[in-house]
Amino acid sequence: MTFSETTIDQETTSSEKTFLKLVMPRLELVSLIGKIQSTVPSKPAIPILSNILIQAEDGQITLNATDLTVSIKAFASADVKSPGSITLPARRFFQLIRELTTDQIELEETEFGVVFVRAGSSIFKLNAADKEEYPSLPDLSSASAFQVHSPTLKELFMRTSFAVAKEDSRHVLNGVLFQLTENHLTLIGTDGKRLAKINAEMANQPFNGQYIVPLKAIEEITKTLEEEQPAKLFFHEDKMAVEMGSVTIISKLLAGEYPDVSKVIPEKANMTVNLHREELITLLRQVSLFTSEMSHSVRFIFTEGNLELSATSSDVGEGKVSMPVDFTGEQFEIAFNPSFFIDILKHCKDETVTFGITDSFNPGMITDQTTALFVIMPMRLNTN
Template sequence: MKFSINRDQFVQSVQHVSKAISPRTTIPVLTGIKIEASFDGVTLTGSDSDISIESFIPLEDEEIQNVELEQPGSIVLPARFFAEIVKKLPEDTIELSVSEQFVTTLKSGSSVFNLNGLDPNEYPRLPEIEEDNVFKLKTDLLKNIIRQTVFAVSTVETRPILTGVHWAIEEGTLACTATDSHRLAMRNAKAETNTNDLSFSNVVIPGKSLNELSKILDDNEEWVDIIVTENQILFKAKNLLFFSRLLDGNYPATNNMIPTNSKTNVKLETKKFMQAIERALLLSRDGKNNVVNLKTLSNTHLEITSVTPEVGKVTEDVATLDFNGEELRISFNGKNIIDALRVIDSTEVTIDFTGAMSPFVIKPTEHENMLHLFSPVRTY
């Protein structure tokens, strides 16, 4: 195998596929990046047991020559060294050639590296996925959906199913839900489907997979094809394939958790409410005590307080835009509220309280695509 390639393109693809490679794998060939050169272009692959990423660099793209191919072939190179080498090579072009015993030479300007490669035939094949359950989302919408849900997944492995985001489609609407059992984030979006009867209800994608996918997707409005099978999901973007395994098990029925009525309704400016809670948490030493207390003062004001006995107390006065219902005192995890307010794309929010010891809901006022549910904290 021998080819020359644009360094910037190569570095970007190497960084993309490296995100799928785990240094803890017990399979030596999976510590490497597979590079395959053909008459179409150069394909790079990285994989572990959960995620596989394939990045393709065409020979030509919009009349720009990316790759000059002399001899097709393939090799697996150790990701740990290879990713650092290509990033630091001096010139705009890299020449890569493979000789006997998988010894690989990288040349760029005055730099020459020789790396011992691995047999590409030992590299596992990416799964063949039948494209039956296919739908499409614009890239920027997909990134927003991930940003607005994945923060609420559980980071504790005691209930593995909660470390993922639940996706379901019904009548062309994609519903995405994440919960760690103390808070819940829900985001709905219209999905483009080829058929009106596409539906699925128990697809749970690891939060780690979605975070990595979001990092490598460009901010644009190009379509991403999404294919769901029994135990895999595939995201197909331009020159990129991203496979993730799905989590086993049944996701809890979250729709039953959302209150249908409320006793107290408050409308607030999102930014001012968030900043008041951030200030209230400034005295919470080491972030261990994130409890914030909220009390209605009148029909126009709320009082937010936080007490750390060994440090002191902070009191915030927050003006409401609208207030209906009963007076209320409630305590909650302030950090969880801040996480939600950061991803709500609305200048105003409404909060529906159902009582001092019952879950409450925060929703944007500008649309109905999202809601956040929180459990209160007992302070006595």
């Protein structure tokens, strides 16, 4: 089933209203609920958003949830006795279906705005909301689209989304930048203190464009992506969607101009050092226990063949660790936030990474043997 074929139509095609009635395996309904429940807002902007829209027709049930920024719909097979659509309180419905123990579940809508949930000899009644108030999902059937291997897309998302700002006043930083050129895709994420950028070749990607996808949408898509399953990406004006088997995630795009990150990516490093990734992560975790809450910085001291990491806090004490490195030249010092540095190292793929530095006041760049690069801003060196 394609995206356009599953576009929501909340108007009945019959002149006479029909009332939804269906039967389906309970565990399949539980699984379907699990695919959409995280999108239901805990504090909805409008009351109807605390509900989900359930549609049934042609042997299929479709569940829809939205917070007005990100929407998810998922479908499964069902024994549809009578087609129709209903809107139910999401969390109460989810909790009820999970608590039931029967193999089969029956849903039946009545003309009085009540939905019967039958499980064996048990009967429950849920009050339905007005389905006409539920927001319609956009039709992106005319959008530009291309297909990506799911594991590839998941890796691209995971290696950039960690660097994205969470609630920055510069709202464009709260998303991942997609740069599309013919047969090529670049993703960039940054919070102003660190940056992640990765490139990928995309066969059959015929169009150009720049789009900023909200972090929440990226996280929802990442959770849904399954191994060895193709994903189809749609982009159209201020919206995007990803179709993955029985699940479609639709998101508004962030409006605004993404900063020119090329200005912070070092063009040339005055010194480069190869670092053992796992060893450096271990040492940074150790020495970070001695950072102060105010600065939370670790000093990197490079000397001939050695890297010393140190941190001092008047409340805790002092920590110093070291590791052998292939550094030559005069002593060099620079400071970084250890948590940010560890995050970058965890998203590198190789056992050894290359660390490029210009001076103590400009960003450092970390690369591995893939197409990814990571940039981290230095912190002020504490003269004490």
